[in-house]
Amino acid sequence: MSLTDLMSMAKPNLESREKIFARLCGRNFLNCYLCIKCTSGCTALKLLELKPHEIEKLVNLGFVDELASSDIIWTCATCLKCFQRCPQKASPYHVIIALRNLAVEREAKVPEAYMKAVSQILEGGLAEQPQKVANKKMETCDREGLKLPKIRPPKESFQTVFLKALEEKPS
Amino acid sequence: MTKVGVYVCHCGLNIAGVVDVEDIANYALTLPSVAVARHYTYMCSEPGQRMIQNDIRAHKLDRIVIATCSPRMHEETFRKAVSEVGLNPYLVEIVNLREQVSWPHNEEPQRATEKAKALVRMGVARVKLLEPLERQSVSVEKNVLVIGGGIAGIQASLDLANAGLKVYLVEKAPSIGGRMAQLDKTFPTLDCSACILTPKMVDVAKHPNITLLTNSEVTKVKGFVGNYEVTILRNPRFVDEAKCVGCELCTQACPVKIPDRFNENLSQTCAISIYSPHAVPKIATINPAYCLKLKTKNKTVCGKCVQACEAKAINFDQEPEAIQLKVGGVILAVGSEVFDASRVLEFGYGRFPNVISNIEFERISDASGPTGGKILNPKSRKPPRSIAFVQCVGSRDKRFHEYCCRVGCMVSLKQTILAREKLGKKVDIYVCYNDLRAFGKGYEEFYRRARDMDINFVAGIPSDIRSTADGSLYFDVFESGTNKLLELHADLVVLANGLVPSDGISKMKELFHVLRSRDGFLLEAHPKLRPLECSTAGIFLAGACQSPKDIPDTVAQASGAAAKVIDLLSSGEIELEPLKAVVDKDLCSGCRICESLCPFVAVEMKKEEKDGKEELKAEVIEVVCQGCGLCSAACPTGAIKIEQYSNKQVLAQVAEAFPAAAHKGGSHR
Numbered sequence: 001m002s003l004t005d006l007m008s009m010a011k012p013n014l015e016s017r018e019k020i021f022a023r024l025c026g027r028n029f030l031n032c033y034l035c036i037k038c039t040s041g042c043t044a045l046k047l048l049e050l051k052p053h054e055i056e057k058l059v060n061l062g063f064v065d066e067l068a069s070s071d072i073i074w075t076c077a078t079c080l081k082c083f084q085r086c087p088q089k090a091s092p093y094h095v096i097i098a099l100r101n102l103a104v105e106r107e108a109k110v111p112e113a114y115m116k117a118v119s120q121i122l123e124g125g126l127a128e129q130p131q132k133v134a135n136k137k138m139e140t141c142d143r144e145g146l147k148l149p150k151i152r153p154p155k156e157s158f159q160t161v162f163l164k165a166l167e168e169k170p171s
Numbered sequence: 172m173t174k175v176g177v178y179v180c181h182c183g184l185n186i187a188g189v190v191d192v193e194d195i196a197n198y199a200l201t202l203p204s205v206a207v208a209r210h211y212t213y214m215c216s217e218p219g220q221r222m223i224q225n226d227i228r229a230h231k232l233d234r235i236v237i238a239t240c241s242p243r244m245h246e247e248t249f250r251k252a253v254s255e256v257g258l259n260p261y262l263v264e265i266v267n268l269r270e271q272v273s274w275p276h277n278e279e280p281q282r283a284t285e286k287a288k289a290l291v292r293m294g295v296a297r298v299k300l301l302e303p304l305e306r307q308s309v310s311v312e313k314n315v316l317v318i319g320g321g322i323a324g325i326q327a328s329l330d331l332a333n334a335g336l337k338v339y340l341v342e343k344a345p346s347i348g349g350r351m352a353q354l355d356k357t358f359p360t361l362d363c364s365a366c367i368l369t370p371k372m373v374d375v376a377k378h379p380n381i382t383l384l385t386n387s388e389v390t391k392v393k394g395f396v397g398n399y400e401v402t403i404l405r406n407p408r409f410v411d412e413a414k415c416v417g418c419e420l421c422t423q424a425c426p427v428k429i430p431d432r433f434n435e436n437l438s439q440t441c442a443i444s445i446y447s448p449h450a451v452p453k454i455a456t457i458n459p460a461y462c463l464k465l466k467t468k469n470k471t472v473c474g475k476c477v478q479a480c481e482a483k484a485i486n487f488d489q490e491p492e493a494i495q496l497k498v499g500g501v502i503l504a505v506g507s508e509v510f511d512a513s514r515v516l517e518f519g520y521g522r523f524p525n526v527i528s529n530i531e532f533e534r535i536s537d538a539s540g541p542t543g544g545k546i547l548n549p550k551s552r553k554p555p556r557s558i559a560f561v562q563c564v565g566s567r568d569k570r571f572h573e574y575c576c577r578v579g580c581m582v583s584l585k586q587t588i589l590a591r592e593k594l595g596k597k598v599d600i601y602v603c604y605n606d607l608r609a610f611g612k613g614y615e616e617f618y619r620r621a622r623d624m625d626i627n628f629v630a631g632i633p634s635d636i637r638s639t640a641d642g643s644l645y646f647d648v649f650e651s652g653t654n655k656l657l658e659l660h661a662d663l664v665v666l667a668n669g670l671v672p673s674d675g676i677s678k679m680k681e682l683f684h685v686l687r688s689r690d691g692f693l694l695e696a697h698p699k700l701r702p703l704e705c706s707t708a709g710i711f712l713a714g715a716c717q718s719p720k721d722i723p724d725t726v727a728q729a730s731g732a733a734a735k736v737i738d739l740l741s742s743g744e745i746e747l748e749p750l751k752a753v754v755d756k757d758l759c760s761g762c763r764i765c766e767s768l769c770p771f772v773a774v775e776m777k778k779e780e781k782d783g784k785e786e787l788k789a790e791v792i793e794v795v796c797q798g799c800g801l802c803s804a805a806c807p808t809g810a811i812k813i814e815q816y817s818n819k820q821v822l823a824q825v826a827e828a829f830p831a832a833a834h835k836g837g838s839h840r
Contacts, residue, residue, distance in 0.1 A: 033567075033605060034605065035563070036631040036632065036650075036651050037633070039631075039649035040646075040647050040649045040656070053651075081635075082634075085634055087563065087567060087569060087570065088568075088569055
């Protein structure tokens with residue numbers, strides 16, 4: 001591709017673009033015609049400046065490297081609005097997840113919170129530890145107080161399977 | 172001894188740019204029975220056709236193979252060319268080297284050439300087995316059935332009637348006028364829709380050559396091109412058409428209020444009503460689903476309209492009436508529906524009363540509409556301070572309809588202009604779009620006009636629309652020109668709903684065995700060269716039932732379809748294609764599979780005496796058969812076959828396709 005990003009002098013990386021393409025399960029970023037409906041509704045736009053349509057377009061043009069090493073792809077809250085509402089079934093969400101996979105593959109820096117979530121799943125089977133909540137009367141209660149059943153730790157076999165899945169690199 | 176001529180067309184560089192045409196011609200000469208083989212730049216051109224004709228005379232050729240584009244393109248051209256020099260036109264075989272070879276295989280020229288040679292070899296094997304066929308003529312009825320009384324049906328009926336043909340115009344609603352009658356103004360000239368449509372509606376009612384059948388529907392169709400037998404069901408109005416004067420005294424007396432369909436349910440009408448202010452015919456109709464007397468089937472109930480009617484026109488004893496017609500041609504003009512925006516959940520149509528569709532906006536803006544032409548909020552009945560239009564609702568959206576609705580952009584532009592003119596400078600108007608398409612004559616200028624009227628064009632589509640407690644609306648939209656997330660507040664949101672195939676279209680498919688394209692609309696015989704007709708002979712298309720259309724295109728297509736019908740019926744007789752199914756009675760077992768499969772109802776089962784026993788045999792009604800071949804493929808005994816596509820003729824081709832297999836002892840019937 002005879003294309004250069006004059007801001008960073010970056011060149012498109014077509015090999016990585018192909019890799020992302022293969023992970024989209026038939027959802028095609030080429031179909032995006034920039035109606036920008038995804039960014040209009042993006043949960044992560046206001047605080048974290050995530051613009052799904054820009055990511056969609058950048059990947060389309062092959063500027064993958066900058067994205068794969070950026071922090072922005074980790075800001076997506078995976079609310080799936082863009083996936084459900086996209087008129088072209090192009091789904092920026094799938095592109096972002098593919099970029100995250102690429103980043104892990106390249107051993108790029110993954111935000112602390114994600115690593116924490118992984119170790120929590122490994123230990124307790126949950127991405128988040130149960131937290132105390134406040135009710136209308138401003139009393140804090142835990143699961144026991146709300147008479148919810150205790151959460152059992154995962155079976156031992158779960159850890160083996162989970163670790164194995166982590167080690168396996170996607171083809 | 173059969174002498175075959177093979178002609179390879181270059182089609183400019185379309186074919187010659189990929190396959191080696193000279194090599195193919197040389198190869199053809201080595202095939203048995205081939206006397207002449209040539210290649211030429213444009214075989215369909217006058218010198219190309221003359222080359223074939225000269226060879227037929229000079230070499231006494233009796234079979235011709237032409238390796239060129241699709242037979243849908245020029246088969247008829249070449250048939251005509253050979254018949255001019257005395258050869259039977261059905262002794263020509265077309266080999267498709269363009270759509271089936273050079274276009275799909277343009278990256279592999281060598282293997283493409285090999286495939287082309289194989290196809291030519293197969294064509295030569297087949298052409299030797301072809302038999303001369305004669306075309307049959309049948310006389311035609313000089314009457315035309317037009318289905319659908321919208322602007323397409325009206326225009327086609329008037330053109331046909333003026334040309335002297337007898338027209339039956341069938342409309343399922345109680346009045347003609349269709350969608351156009353619901354519109355306020357029309358783009359790009361801002362003509363008042365009623366002003367230009369109503370005179371035409373009146374012309375239809377008055378024309379001596381047009382029989383207007385409103386409140387009616389087609390229920391049964393039999394026959395074939397030139398000789399269709401059609402049954403039309405006239406649903407009862409429960410009002411005597413000859414007596415009713417359209418005074419509306421009955422409507423004032425009727426106690427039952429029902430949603431007004433003509434006003435998109437934005438206002439109410441009565442169980443007895445006149446369809447619209449400009450209705451033609453202006454006759455009251457009782458809706459039997461709501462009328463107290465008809466609903467309860469109790470003769471003592473209500474009857475207020477009977478008391479009010481001075482003309483004594485009301486007749487509760489009317490029955491549905493079936494009418495039989497014989498017509499030569501049919502024009503389908505059943506139109507389209509407006510997309511139901513409640514399917515797009517994120518826009519809240521149906522949940523929020525201030526989110527309306529573009530057709531509802533038309534009724535609100537129309538002087539004869541529910542608000543008397545004042546643009547008001549449906550809920551608060553106050554003029555809106557800001558209006559937002561959202562484009563491409565249900566169209567260009569793979570979740571609903573992939574196609575462009577072709578009218579949404581222009582409709583919204585028109586409505587912004589109407590809103591600006593009616594509400595003045597103080598109202599804020601926004602259009603959220605992703606591509607604004609203003610493609611027709613005078614359309615771009617119309618877009619300019621809207622831009623000059625201080626309309627805000629926002630390049631971006633909102634993700635969802637939200638409502639505040641007081642019913643006003645707001646949404647976020649990322650504007651791509653400024654790269655900013657904007658929040659927009661609007662009292663009224665108008666969704667630019669697209670046009671979608673109507674129920675009428677699926678009914679037409681069943682009745683006339685016409686085809687639908689992938690988008691659900693009726694399929695034309697050829698998108699470029701035969702856009703006004705169906706592939707079923709004698710059935711023509713007009714208006715939005717073929718694809719979404721605006722008024723100029725609809726009227727143009729309607730006049731075009733009318734001209735095609737006049738062309739078909741003017742001479743009083745037509746020639747039929749002889750490629751029909753024929754039955755070998757000795758082989759037919761009377762299993763009726765062909766009868767059940769035939770989409771054109773062209774197979775009849777006849778009882779026959781044989782050796783003192785009665786046997787059931789299939790018989791093909793030649794004029795009805797379209798030669799589709801379904802029966803032939805399904806026949807378990809091989810008794811029914813299509814002329815020119817017998818097993819012998821087809822299997823000779825198959826054997827040539829796999830010469831190696833044939834040598835290994837593969838035999839064919």
